[in-house]
Amino acid sequence: MLEIRNVRKTFFPGTINEKVAIAGLDLKIEDGEFVTVIGGNGAGKSTMLNIIAGSLSVDSGQVIIDGQDITRWPEYKRAKLLGRVFQDPMMGTAPSMQIDENLAIAARRGQPRGLKWGITKEERETYRELLKSFDLGLEDRLSAKAGLLSGGQRQALTLLMATLKKPKVLLLDEHTAALDPKTADKVLEITDRIVAESGLTTFMVTHNMRDAIRHGNRLLMLNEGKIILDLKGEEKQKMTVEKLLKRFEKASGEAFTNDAAILG
Amino acid sequence: MNYLTTFINSLPGAAAQGMLWGIMAIGLYITFRIINISDLTVDGSLATGGAVCVMLIRAGINGWIAVLCAMCAGMIAGLVTGLLHTKCGIPAILSGILTQLALYSVNLRIMDSKANQPVSVDKYALLVSQRYSRDLSLRNPLFLLILVIAVLIGFLYWFFGTEKGSSIRATGANLHMAKAQGINTEADTIFGLVISNGLVAFSGALLAQFQGAADVSMGRGAIVIGLAAIIIGEVLFSKVFINFGLKLLAVVIGAIVYYLVLQIVLMLGLNTNDLKLFSALIVAIFLAVPYFRETYFKKAVSAPKEER
Numbered sequence: 001m002l003e004i005r006n007v008r009k010t011f012f013p014g015t016i017n018e019k020v021a022i023a024g025l026d027l028k029i030e031d032g033e034f035v036t037v038i039g040g041n042g043a044g045k046s047t048m049l050n051i052i053a054g055s056l057s058v059d060s061g062q063v064i065i066d067g068q069d070i071t072r073w074p075e076y077k078r079a080k081l082l083g084r085v086f087q088d089p090m091m092g093t094a095p096s097m098q099i100d101e102n103l104a105i106a107a108r109r110g111q112p113r114g115l116k117w118g119i120t121k122e123e124r125e126t127y128r129e130l131l132k133s134f135d136l137g138l139e140d141r142l143s144a145k146a147g148l149l150s151g152g153q154r155q156a157l158t159l160l161m162a163t164l165k166k167p168k169v170l171l172l173d174e175h176t177a178a179l180d181p182k183t184a185d186k187v188l189e190i191t192d193r194i195v196a197e198s199g200l201t202t203f204m205v206t207h208n209m210r211d212a213i214r215h216g217n218r219l220l221m222l223n224e225g226k227i228i229l230d231l232k233g234e235e236k237q238k239m240t241v242e243k244l245l246k247r248f249e250k251a252s253g254e255a256f257t258n259d260a261a262i263l264g
Numbered sequence: 265m266n267y268l269t270t271f272i273n274s275l276p277g278a279a280a281q282g283m284l285w286g287i288m289a290i291g292l293y294i295t296f297r298i299i300n301i302s303d304l305t306v307d308g309s310l311a312t313g314g315a316v317c318v319m320l321i322r323a324g325i326n327g328w329i330a331v332l333c334a335m336c337a338g339m340i341a342g343l344v345t346g347l348l349h350t351k352c353g354i355p356a357i358l359s360g361i362l363t364q365l366a367l368y369s370v371n372l373r374i375m376d377s378k379a380n381q382p383v384s385v386d387k388y389a390l391l392v393s394q395r396y397s398r399d400l401s402l403r404n405p406l407f408l409l410i411l412v413i414a415v416l417i418g419f420l421y422w423f424f425g426t427e428k429g430s431s432i433r434a435t436g437a438n439l440h441m442a443k444a445q446g447i448n449t450e451a452d453t454i455f456g457l458v459i460s461n462g463l464v465a466f467s468g469a470l471l472a473q474f475q476g477a478a479d480v481s482m483g484r485g486a487i488v489i490g491l492a493a494i495i496i497g498e499v500l501f502s503k504v505f506i507n508f509g510l511k512l513l514a515v516v517i518g519a520i521v522y523y524l525v526l527q528i529v530l531m532l533g534l535n536t537n538d539l540k541l542f543s544a545l546i547v548a549i550f551l552a553v554p555y556f557r558e559t560y561f562k563k564a565v566s567a568p569k570e571e572r
Contacts, residue, residue, distance in 0.1 A: 053444075079446035086440065094437035097430075102441075105434050108427060109446040115423075118430035161445065 002029040002052070002169050002201065007061030009047055009225075021047040023225035025061070029169070029218075034195055034202040036212040038244075039222035040256055045205045046087075048222070049173050052203065054078040065168050080110035083162030083200075085155060085175040092158030095147025099138060099157060102146050103127045106161035130160060134190055152183035156190055163194050170195065172204040176211070188215060209241045223252045267531060276406060277397045278527045282520030283409040284392075284471045285489055289497075289515045290416065291463030292490035298424070299436035299456035301349075304360030306464045306490065308367030309341040310483035313465025314472030315374040318383045321473070327391045331469045338465020339458045341367060346454030371480050382477040390473040405474060412470075413516055416463070421509040432456050485540055488547050493519035495550040 009022040021044045029035055039045045050056040052063055054075035062071045065081050086092050093102050104119035124142060131138040134156050138149075146157065155175055162170060172191065176184035192215060195202050206212050212219055219236050221229035221244075228251040231239060248256050288310060295303040313334040320330035341363055348359035375381045385393040392405035423429045434442045435452040442449045464486070472478040497511075497518025505514045526539070534542060 075443045076446050076448050079444055082444075084444040086444075091438065091440040092444070094434045094441050096437045097433060101430060102434075105430055105442075105447070106445050111446075113427035113431045113447070115426045115428060118425055118427050 003064040005062040008059045034216035035218045036216040037205045037220045038212040043222040044225040081168040083167035083170045085158045085172045087174040089151040089154040093146040098143045100142040106164045109165045155187045170200045170202040213239045278523040280397050280405045282523035286516030286519035288467035289490040289493035289519050291460045294460040301356040305345045305363045307483040307486045308364035309338040309461040309464045310468035310486045311371045313468025314478035315371045317469035318472045318478035334469035335462045335466045339462040342457040342461030346457040350450035379480045392474045417512045492522050492547045
């Protein structure tokens with residue numbers, strides 16, 4: 001279970017650029033929940049994800065996973081519990097390393113890394129099988145450098161890397177935003193499958209309302225660093241983009257300001 | 265004809281010199297190409313290696329032990345740079361410059377406040393010496409250097425294939441990915457700097473014996489020579505040498521080529537005082553070529569490289 005207790009985060013405090021990104025946020029995500037997070041520009045979605053991942057520190061409040069307070073843990077230590085896919089396809093893989101080497105590094109997440117050989121033969125076979133199911137042709141390119149892959153292939157690879165070692169929480173930071181619509185759908189399809197297969201607790205930030213409604217079993221809407229909408233179960237399933245926009249206007253008292261989210 | 269004999273006579277010396285600097289260049293390769301940092305510590309740690317080794321040999325200590333101690337001294341220098349960079353938040357280049365500057369004083373201390381300390385092959389049993397570089401016997405430095413380089417490349421090939429080695433490579437290739445996969449990138453960066461400077465000091469220790477003296481300024485411009493070796497090696501062999509071990513070999517060959525070219529331009533009448541200018545120019549040109557290719561001859565948009 002992921003728990004966020006009264007977290008606050010302000011950027012550039014005390015300056016003219018002061019911006020309250022997260023304004024006292026409380027949230028509990030149960031095991032197995034697939035939460036999609038939506039919000040306008042600057043609503044605090046990515047900030048929230050980065051606070052969970054440890055890329056950003058909090059001003060106050062706590063982040064707790066399975067009863068363990070990880071608020072002060074550095075990013076690399078939290079990686080034991082978290083799987084991550086970034087918005088930028090360049091960020092998730094080491095471009096100068098082979099596909100299988102990238103996977104081998106991910107397979108050892110949270111373990112001490114010693115002087116054993118970095119990758120075994122059996123591992124390679126496992127990776128080949130797993131990549132085959134993606135249907136992206138990656139299974140025949142295990143020794144290709146990850147830098148040669150397309151954006152969609154990289155995101156698929158990063159997804160596999162994030163989940164090779166089952167994480168307590170899978171964090172997806174607009175991981176299809178940089179892809180063309182067709183590839184984005186494909187990556188989301190792979191995401192759904194992986195999450196369903198392992199019953200992963202997932203936190204997916206997106207700017208696309210349609211995706212936020214179609215995927216997952218819980219939907220959060222953020223505005224000005226606060227959760228203004230929290231939909232579960234049937235209510236979420238019956239949601240449409242139009243209804244969601246109305247709910248947003250009612251809850252925030254203003255019109256939704258991200259065209260991409262509506263049109264996308 | 266005269267030129268040719270002089271040139272051929274100077275070949276073994278240039279080859280030995282190239283191999284000695286090749287070891288240094290392998291050390292630099294670890295920081296420059298693997299952990300993706302330009303580490304200026306090397307100008308200081310090379311001299312530290314030479315100083316420690318010569319002083320110990322003069323004190324009657326066995327040459328191999330002296331070399332090992334020199335290596336440890338270099339590793340400490342790397343550790344200092346690593347701590348300045350990761351724990352004190354100082355940019356990598358500046359951390360290296362700070363350590364290098366500090367090492368100048370440290371090296372003078374080690375060398376008993378003298379800028380130069382001789383170690384004669386007549387008085388001490390040295391591992392390598394310039395004097396024998398044209399001998400047809402086992403004391404020819406080339407034998408030992410080839411052996412040392414082979415062992416070194418074998419060791420590094422193994423090490424960078426291990427789990428720890430892979431995590432260091434990942435740290436250099438992509439910090440975000442490394443952190444997201446639970447790699448302590450700060451520790452790995454420090455580790456890389458430590459190994460690198462250990463090797464640089466090792467090469468300094470051998471170089472001082474080869475020259476028959478340690479000099480406080482023997483490391484000046486070392487980074488440029490190391491970069492020249494790396495780049496020449498890559499230009500010559502990047503298409504054929506894909507394997508990591510062969511890439512390291514290319515670096516050593518690059519250093520040898522550098523010294524051969526140097527030998528030639530000196531014979532063609534280049535003033536020795538202009539050597540550093542010449543070296544800097546060569547490296548600048550080779551570093552600029554890939555950039556020119558990318559910027560002026562290609563339309564494709566490339567992703568911005570991350571600053572460190």
